[in-house]
Amino acid sequence: MSDTTVEARGLDLVFGDVAALSEIDLTVARGDFVSLIGPSGCGKTSLLRVVADLAQPTGGTILVNGTTPHAARLARAYGYVFQAPALLPWRTVERNVTLPLEIIGLPKDERRARACQQLESVGLAAFARKFPWQLSGGMQQRASIARALSLQPSLLLMDEPFGALDEITRDGLNLRLLRLWEATNLTVLFVTHSIEEAAFLSSRIVVMSARPGRIVEVIESDLPRGRDLDIRDDASFHALAHRVRTALRAGHSYG
Amino acid sequence: MKESRALPIAVALAILLLLWYAAAVALNWTQANGDLLATMSLAKPLLPAPHQIAVEFWNSTAGQRIDSKRSLIFHAAVTASSMLAGFALGVAIGLLLAILLVHVRVLDRALLPWIVASQTVPILALAPMIVVVFGAAGLTGLVPKAVISAYLSFFPVVIGVAKGLRAPDRLQLDLLHTYDAGRRRVFTVLRWPSAMRFLFPSLKVAIAAATVGAIVAELPTGAESGLGARLLAGSYYGQTLQIWAALAMASLLAASGVGAVVLLERLVIRARGGRL
Amino acid sequence: MTRNALPLLFGVAVLLLWQAAVVGFDIPRILLPAPTEIFAALIADPSTLFADLNQTFFHSTLIGLGIGCASGFGAALLVDRSPFLRRGFVPLASLAGALPIVGIAPIAVMWFGFDWPSKAAVVAALTFFPSFVHTVAGLESVGALERDLMVSLAASRGQMLRKLQLPASLPFLFAALKVNSVLALTGAVVAEFFGTPTVGMGFRIATEAARMNIDRVWAMIFVVALCGSGSYAIIALAERRLAYRS
Numbered sequence: 129m130s131d132t133t134v135e136a137r138g139l140d141l142v143f144g145d146v147a148a149l150s151e152i153d154l155t156v157a158r159g160d161f162v163s164l165i166g167p168s169g170c171g172k173t174s175l176l177r178v179v180a181d182l183a184q185p186t187g188g189t190i191l192v193n194g195t196t197p198h199a200a201r202l203a204r205a206y207g208y209v210f211q212a213p214a215l216l217p218w219r220t221v222e223r224n225v226t227l228p229l230e231i232i233g234l235p236k237d238e239r240r241a242r243a244c245q246q247l248e249s250v251g252l253a254a255f256a257r258k259f260p261w262q263l264s265g266g267m268q269q270r271a272s273i274a275r276a277l278s279l280q281p282s283l284l285l286m287d288e289p290f291g292a293l294d295e296i297t298r299d300g301l302n303l304r305l306l307r308l309w310e311a312t313n314l315t316v317l318f319v320t321h322s323i324e325e326a327a328f329l330s331s332r333i334v335v336m337s338a339r340p341g342r343i344v345e346v347i348e349s350d351l352p353r354g355r356d357l358d359i360r361d362d363a364s365f366h367a368l369a370h371r372v373r374t375a376l377r378a379g380h381s382y383g
Numbered sequence: 384m385k386e387s388r389a390l391p392i393a394v395a396l397a398i399l400l401l402l403w404y405a406a407a408v409a410l411n412w413t414q415a416n417g418d419l420l421a422t423m424s425l426a427k428p429l430l431p432a433p434h435q436i437a438v439e440f441w442n443s444t445a446g447q448r449i450d451s452k453r454s455l456i457f458h459a460a461v462t463a464s465s466m467l468a469g470f471a472l473g474v475a476i477g478l479l480l481a482i483l484l485v486h487v488r489v490l491d492r493a494l495l496p497w498i499v500a501s502q503t504v505p506i507l508a509l510a511p512m513i514v515v516v517f518g519a520a521g522l523t524g525l526v527p528k529a530v531i532s533a534y535l536s537f538f539p540v541v542i543g544v545a546k547g548l549r550a551p552d553r554l555q556l557d558l559l560h561t562y563d564a565g566r567r568r569v570f571t572v573l574r575w576p577s578a579m580r581f582l583f584p585s586l587k588v589a590i591a592a593a594t595v596g597a598i599v600a601e602l603p604t605g606a607e608s609g610l611g612a613r614l615l616a617g618s619y620y621g622q623t624l625q626i627w628a629a630l631a632m633a634s635l636l637a638a639s640g641v642g643a644v645v646l647l648e649r650l651v652i653r654a655r656g657g658r659l
Numbered sequence: 660m661t662r663n664a665l666p667l668l669f670g671v672a673v674l675l676l677w678q679a680a681v682v683g684f685d686i687p688r689i690l691l692p693a694p695t696e697i698f699a700a701l702i703a704d705p706s707t708l709f710a711d712l713n714q715t716f717f718h719s720t721l722i723g724l725g726i727g728c729a730s731g732f733g734a735a736l737l738v739d740r741s742p743f744l745r746r747g748f749v750p751l752a753s754l755a756g757a758l759p760i761v762g763i764a765p766i767a768v769m770w771f772g773f774d775w776p777s778k779a780a781v782v783a784a785l786t787f788f789p790s791f792v793h794t795v796a797g798l799e800s801v802g803a804l805e806r807d808l809m810v811s812l813a814a815s816r817g818q819m820l821r822k823l824q825l826p827a828s829l830p831f832l833f834a835a836l837k838v839n840s841v842l843a844l845t846g847a848v849v850a851e852f853f854g855t856p857t858v859g860m861g862f863r864i865a866t867e868a869a870r871m872n873i874d875r876v877w878a879m880i881f882v883v884a885l886c887g888s889g890s891y892a893i894i895a896l897a898e899r900r901l902a903y904r905s
């Protein structure tokens with residue numbers, strides 16, 4: 129398997145007269161944690177959907193795990209956490225998490241074991257038998273993360289997964305996600321509107337601008353591995369956040 | 384970017400027409416002694432071809448004097464009168480009941496299950512009774528038929544309008560309370576305008592139901608004129624073309640009823656600046 | 660329990676008033692028999708009653724309802740595969756649902772004879788359109804994200820249908836069943852006016868009304884109402900057991 133997980137060259141995506149993506153060049157190495165940040169409507173979701181083979185680019189090339197996005201999707205190469213939990217209301221939390229496993233045809237015992245493990249890791253073990261409407265918004269979002277992880281994918285696509293949560297819950301989930309990423313060989317493509325979140329989590333931050341949606345700057349993080357929430361008070365963190373903010377401003381003045 | 388519906392509908396219609404012709408040929412095959420052209424021109428076919436129905440429809444409308452017993456327009460007018468009378472009566476009862484249900488809590492709890500249950504009684508089961516009861520009171524002809532139509536059409540109006548009158552949310556009601564508005568004022572400035580969105584879909588269902596009611600009411604009332612009577616007569620004498628032409632006219636009646644409501648809806652929408 | 664007490668009380672009050680009025684004002688029985696007389700007529704001839712019930716409810720209505728709902732459901736599954744066909748057929752089917760379809764009863768008699776199959780055919784034609792329109796709406800009701808989820812998992816068409824679209828359309832299917840259970844009974848009774856063997860609830864009502872046996876007519880109306888409300892109640896109960904909260 130190649131060392132690049134996502135390789136996009138000159139990617140274009142046009143909806144009618146809206147250029148959602150324009151000449152996107154992006155390389156995501158295996159084990160990277162890449163955040164996409166940019167103003168609303170700049171094409172972050174669109175880029176994720178192209179990687180996931182949920183949208184077809186109108187120009188350029190893209191490889192996922194060295195193959196087409198289509199082949200990668202059929203190989204179940206990635207887990208996708210959507211902007212909303214998108215849990216099926218007629219299934220319990222546990223059966224929502226086992227849904228991907230049912231689809232790939234795992235035996236029942238294996239499914240339950242994996243669901244149990246994933247729910248444990250997002251702190252929802254006690255809620256396995258509950259229905260989605262019996263959970264808070266943050267718990268629902270955690271369940272949807274457990275669902276995406278149940279396939280044990282090598283690539284995790286996350287679209288503003290914590291956008292609707294309160295600050296404290298968000299911090300907790302951020303830390304969990306960071307630990308998971310550090311402990312496994314996971315590659316993460318992560319969309320966010322929060323500069324802090326991007327700076328805290330990422331190994332690289334991709335700053336985008338709107339109309340047409342293009343990449344303004346790619347910022348390498350110099351924060352150490354194994355960091356925790358306190359790093360956000362450090363000067364190095366502030367410097368990184370400042371670079372992201374500056375790039376975002378530059379992007380805004382483009383359009 | 385709204386996709387056009389004209390082409391898909393045209394294609395669907397073409398598919399249905401083709402299937403119809405195929406079915407006509409297949410069903411009439413033995414009666415026509417295996418003659419393909421004859422399958423589409425029998426006098427009493429098992430299933431007439433669409434163009435046969437169109438010709439029969441034309442002959443019994445444009446080809447007849449309007450006051451003739453053979454004119455479909457005459458029969459349609461008879462049915463339309465009880466349909467419209469029943470619709471008006473049904474809507475009036477429906478509106479009244481809806482207003483009562485929304486304003487009197489006890490009635491809502493006591494009456495609503497019975498209103499729902501009333502619709503699980505097939506109207507035709509009641510039709511002979513209605514005829515007998517009204518006949519004893521000296522009322523024959525239009526009245527019992529209109530009552531039967533009304534019985535079918537009041538229901539969607541009650542349910543829809545009651546829902547609409549309850550549509551205003553807490554904030555809007557509170558706002559009016561701060562103005563010290565009474566029930567009547569709340570009704571005229573808030574509840575009634577909010578109910579519009581629910582009223583028109585209900586009216587569409589109601590007028591379709593009133594048409595069915597008007598036709599069905601002619602069966603047990605022994606009516607000699609009207610589309611239902613025409614269906615019954617056609618069935619006695621095995622006149623399939625006459626039955627299908629009457630069915631076409633009945634469909635046209637129902638469709639124009641619904642069309643009229645849609646038109647009214649458009650007018651109201653325009654008066655309210657483009658939205659309901 | 661208290662939720663049902665009020666309407667029950669109302670029903671009992673109406674019955675009492677009815678009895679009192681008929682007896683008190685000596686209303687002609689031709690106009691309105693007393694509830695007790697209706698009850699007497701109801702239990703007078705159980706074998707005829709059962710034969711009528713068997714013919715109209717257990718054959719015409721239920722078999723027709725089954726065929727109509729199943730074929731509407733099947734047609735919806737077919738049409739769901741093509742957005743083009745869906746855009747063409749759904750408006751036509753909604754329009755057809757507003758037309759007086761019971762009118763095909765005389766034609767059904769010519770095709771299928773006087774016995775219950777012709778009534779079942781009318782019922783099937785009546786219930787087809789609501790079943791079709793509601794099922795299509797249900798299958799379409801799936802949210803974009805949920806659909807994306809299944810696509811991202813490379814779910815097959817069958818899995819998409821079984822695990823997402825069908826469960827999501829359950830509320831729509833129940834709505835169609837409720838509408839249809841009422842339509843079906845109406846259709847079965849109406850169809851009997853265009854010729855029937857000498858059995859059936861519609862036939863009984865028509866002949867007893869002609870003979871001025873009004874108490875028997877009311878007894879039959881009561882049975883029909885019981886069938887209608889009963890099937891409606893069973894469907895509503897099943898819905899409460901099966902349907903999910905969202």
Ligand SMILES: Nc1ncnc2c1ncn2[C@@H]1O[C@H](COP(=O)(O)OP(=O)(O)OP(=O)(O)O)[C@@H](O)[C@H]1O
Pocket residue numbers: 143146147148167168169170171172173174175341
């Ligand atoms: N299915 C679609 N049809 C037409 N235009 C679309 C479609 N999806 C997205 N767009 C357009 O493409 C552009 C990028 O949309 P996208 O959803 O990728 O933005 P985003 O960066 O995810 O925004 P947000 O931060 O608000 O989620 C927007 O201008 C949007 O209007």
Ligand SMILES: [Mg+2]
Pocket residue numbers: 172173174211287
């Ligand atoms: Mg987005």
